[in-house]
Amino acid sequence: MTPESCHIHIGQAGVRLGHSTWELYSLEQNIGSDGRNNDANPDDPWDLPPSTTLFYERETGKYVPRSIFIDPDPSSIDEIRNGTFKSLFPPEQLLSGNESTSGNFAHGYHGVDKQLINTARDQLRRLAENCSNLQGLFVSHSLGGGTGSGLGALFAEKIAEDFPKKSKFQLAIYPSLQDQDPANTFEPYNAVLSTHRFGNIAK
């Protein structure tokens, strides 16, 4: 049985990282921006179909990423919705709201619309149920932004509850001293508070 993995991208940095990563995965697997396998040649024994580790195949023959994108602020997900790969991702896997976490861990952790979080959990559960041999979950997010640090930590706790026996991999972007955003002086605090939360669920 092919092992599968699900990917969760949270906040602007997480979503952008995910967007670029899925572009590369698609290229590697010969999947076009419309989700179709470009080189499918049934007569060529070496022309293997795309791996189902990262993508699942719909009855229509379209390959869909095993991923969800979450950001309460819609701008980064709108870049995907309006970008070249807009047809690759089903709309239900692109989850955005209409609020900002103001660059603040507390807002990202406590203040994000519960409906958005519950929808994301349901969607992730659906993706997991679609797997026959789920091996693990990858979460990408920044530790400096309010969403990445706060919602990232909260969602990781929810994942730990929902998938206690699965491996979890965190792809976290730490704030950089060289490239600090002068508009967000909370970044180092967000990173410390978020790292503390992750410490509680790491095993």
Ligand SMILES: Nc1nc2c(ncn2[C@@H]2O[C@H](COP(=O)(O)OP(=O)(O)OP(=O)(O)O)[C@@H](O)[C@H]2O)c(=O)[nH]1
């Ligand atoms: N590597 C990388 N880092 C990014 C990118 N966008 C933002 N960052 C970093 O992420 C941190 C800010 O977090 P964001 O992800 O932009 O913010 P957020 O998590 O959406 O939360 P908000 O504060 O609500 O915007 C800063 O340390 C940025 O340097 C990106 O495209 N690539």
